Every structure is written in structure tokens, then in C-alpha cells.
């Protein structure tokens with residue numbers, strides 16, 4: 150199927166794909182596949198005003214009815230799964246199975262949110278005063294901005310939008326300027342759900358603005374956007390976070406990771422190798438949860454490194470649309486340059502590099518295809534402590550579990566982590582308060598590929614936000630504590646007396 154056919158199948162007209170000011174390139178061959186219309190920054194006040202007015206209506210629609218819209222979205226996503234996933238593959242360069250997985254994640258969060266729409270409940274609290282009842286109620290908070298990154302061009306929006314819509318909040322989506330087509334295609338799916346939902350969904354309930362960072366800046370600056378969920382680099386979060394805080398808005402920050410696996414002497418090495426391969430080279434190392442640091446017990450370090458170097462040498466790198474490809478392209482040539490620069494620095498810092506460099510055999514011309522690299526490091530030097538968004542796996546040795554956990558935690562980021570061990574004490578220590586300091590800590594599972602049922606996010610420079618499952622929905626609502634006096638007296642709390 151040609152690019153044009155993929156886009157037409159996802160519902161784009163030829164007119165939508167040409168004539169705009171925002172060029173879109175496919176990382177598969179670097180070719181331009183569309184020029185989409187960019188939302189002028191001057192439109193942002195009107196966009197925000199529409200969301201604000203939609204909020205007045207949507208917050209009064211009962212939550213289970215709001216859930217019906219998300220149920221329809223899930224249905225439409227099921228019908229559009231292949232078509233939408235093909236756009237993700239074309240525009241973000243994910244292999245077919247990962248593109249499909251991304252849309253499946255959208256479907257999963259819709260299912261979760263539909264159930265949630267009948268479970269938005271607060272506590273009742275014992276009052277110290279007779280004839281009084283105390284309770285907490287969760288109310289909608291207001292328009293929610295979703296600023297998303299290129300590497301999960303549709304799922305991150307769905308994580309936020311499915312919850313926000315059920316919680317009573319309109320959504321304004323600013324996707325990555327590198328992947329506007331996937332976002333526009335996802336909005337077409339939502340439009341079909343909205344059409345089936347009919348009256349009751351106000352105009353401006355779900356909007357998209359296509360363009361560069363300036364559009365995100367307008368959302369970040371507006372007091373009429375109480376929630377800003379921003380996914381991307383720590384550099385971006387360091388700008389967005391303080392700006393939202395300065396206006397007392399709520400930021401949900403999902404930023405960079407520097408994820409590690411500890412491999413203990415008792416580990417099932419066959420399982421560990423499979424987990425390492427998926428999490429270090431899957432999505433060409435462009436997941437926030439990609440495995441970047443392997444902390445291996447010295448007694449097995451050489452043997453494991455040898456197995457990995459051998460496995461890396463036969464990785465199928467190439468066109469992500471082709472069956473059998475496991476490693477597709479990096480998003481662009483700038484990403485490949487950053488990978489090359491990181492490997493230079495790693496060598497300067499004493500690293501021994503296996504692999505790396507541009508892959509040229511059997512790959513489409515024009516794309517930025519990298520050979521995944523393994524780098525044996527003498528210690529956790531400065532390059533190891535940075536997130537390079539590319540398939541580089543640094544390996545470090547350790548002697549005691551305490552040393553391994555110290556290494557694991559001694560980076561600025563705190564997203565995902567894991568240990569491979571068959572030793573119960575080691576596993577539980579890793580998960581304990583003195584163990585991993587990350588938002589995600591796994592045992593005998595790699596750091597990437599989270600399910601939507603758990604809260605997703607990380608600590609330190611990863612931003613502290615939580616999205617997706619568990620009680621992440623509370624981030625999209627405001628909590629109201631109410632005390633009702635059904636007695637004929639007016640006692641004050643703490644026994645205070647104030648008689649007139």
C-alpha cells in the first residue's frame with residue numbers, strides 16, 4: 150500500500166494532505182507524505198473559549214452517560230484498528246505489531262474508562278460531631294490540555310482523553326509536530342463516536358490543534374486550562390512545569406526515563422535475554438521506558454554480554470512495514486546524529502562499543518536506521534546518566550545487591566526499572582522502600598510495555614505525573630469535602646465554644 154493509500158484509508162482527503170504549512174515526513178524513507186494545515190497561534194483563545202463553554206455543559210452530563218461516549222470511541226477504535234495503526238507505522242516508524250499494540254492500548258483504556266464512569270466515588274468520613282455526616286465528592290475540574298510526544302502519537306492522548314472525558318473535562322490535544330497525521334486520524338475516529346453519541350456532547354468537547362511548541366505554550370499559559378498533561382522530554386517539562394505551577398494549574402508531567410534492569414546471578418538468563426532485546430531495541434529504543442542500563446552481576450557479566458552481542462548482530466533492521474522486521478527507523482536524522490555523538494562520548498568515558506552506527510544494508514534509502522549498540526562501561530559516567538532517545542544499552546557490573554540498587558537509583562530520572570532474579574529476598578528488597586526509586590518496578594519482566602490497569606509515570610526528572618489506570622483519574626477532578634448537619638444543634642469542631 151502506498152503512503153497515499155494508507156492515509157486515504159484512515160479517512161484523509163487529498164485536500165487535507167496538501168497545501169498546509171506543516172510538512173510531515175515518514176521516517177521510513179524520509180520522504181514528505183503530507184503538508185497539513187497548522188493551527189494559527191492567534192486561534193488559541195477561541196479554541197480555549199470553546200473548551201470552557203463545553204465544560205459548562207459536559208460537567209452536568211451524568212458520568213455513566215459520559216462513559217457511553219468513551220464506549221463508542223472504543224467500538225470505533227476496534228473498527229479502525231488496522232487503518233490507524235498503519236498511519237502510526239508510516240509516520241512514527243513503528244513496526245506493524247507495535248503500531249497495532251498502540252491502538253490496542255487506546256481500546257484498553259476506553260474499556261477501563263467506561264467501567265470507571267460508574268465508579269467515580271469518594272469517601273464518607275466519620276464526623277466527630279453528633280448528627281453530622283462528612284463526605285468527599287469528586288467533581289469535574291475543567292478543560293484538559295494534552296501535549297504529546299512523537300513516540301506514542303495516539304495512545305498517550307487516549308490515556309488522558311478517555312479519563313478526562315469520563316471525568317467531565319473537555320480535551321484540547323496538541324500532538325507532536327512530527328506526528329500530526331496519526332493524531333488527526335485518531336480524531337476522525339473520535340468524530341465518528343461523537344456523531345453516534347448525538348446531542349449531549351457539546352461543541353468543543355474534544356479539539357485538536359496541529360503545530361509546533363507555540364501552541365502548547367498558549368495552553369500552558371492559560372488560566373482557563375486547569376489541567377496540563379504534558380508528555381515529552383525533561384527539557385520540555387522543565388519549562389512547562391514551573392509555568393503551570395505559577396498560575397496554580399495542575400500539571401501531569403510524563404518526561405524522560407533512564408530505565409535499568411538488574412540481572413542477578415540466579416536470573417533465568419533465557420528470559421532475561423528475551424526481555425532485554427524487546428525493551429532495549431523495540432521501537433528502536435524510542436520508548437520512554439526503553440531499557441538503557443543493564444546492571445549485571447560480575448559473575449555473569451561476560452557471558453550475558455557475549456549472548457547479547459551475538460543476538461544484536463542478527464537483529465532484523467529495516468522497513469517497519471515488512472513482516473519480520475524488529476527494528477525500524479529512528480524518527481529522523483537528527484536522532485541518529487545524537488546517537489552517534491552519545492557513542493563518541495561513551496568511548497571517551499572508557500566504554501567499549503559493540504554495534505552502533507547507521508544501518509545501510511537492506512533498509513529503505515532516506516531513513517535514519519541505526520544499528521543498536523551495546524556499550525560496556527567501566528562505571529556510571531555522565532553519558533550513562535543521560536537519556537539518549539536511541540537504541541544504546543550501557544552495561545555495568547556489580548558485586549552486591551546494595552551496590553546494584555545504588556547504581557540503579559543514581560540517575561536523575563525515575564521512570565521504570567526491573568530485576569531478574571529467582572531469589573525472593575532480592576526481589577522483595579528491590580520492591581521495598583529501600584529498593585528502586587522509580588514509578589515502575591518489575592520482577593522478571595522488562596521495564597517497557599506497561600499495561601493500562603496500573604498508574605503509569607515516574608519520579609524525579611520524569612516529572613511525578615501518573616496517567617492511565619488505578620486512581621490516576623483523580624488527577625482530572627477536584628475533590629470537595631462536605632459536612633452536612635442534620636441535627637438541631639450547631640456544635641463546633643475541636644470543642645470550640647462561641648456563644649453569642
Ligand code: NAD
Pocket residue numbers: 296297298299300301323324325326360361362364365366369380381382383384385386388389402403404405406436437438536538564606607611
Ligand atoms: P519533546 O519534548 O521534544 O516534545 C513533546 C511535546 O512537547 C511536543 O508536542 C512539543 O511540541 C511540545 N513542546 C515542546 N516544548 C514545549 C513548550 N515549551 N511548551 C509547550 N509544549 C512544548 O519530546 P519528543 O522528542 O516528542 O519525545 C521524546 C521524549 O518524550 C523522550 O524524552 C521520552 O522519554 C519522553 N516520553 C515520556 C513518556 C512518559 O510517559 N514518561 C512517554 C513518551 C515519551
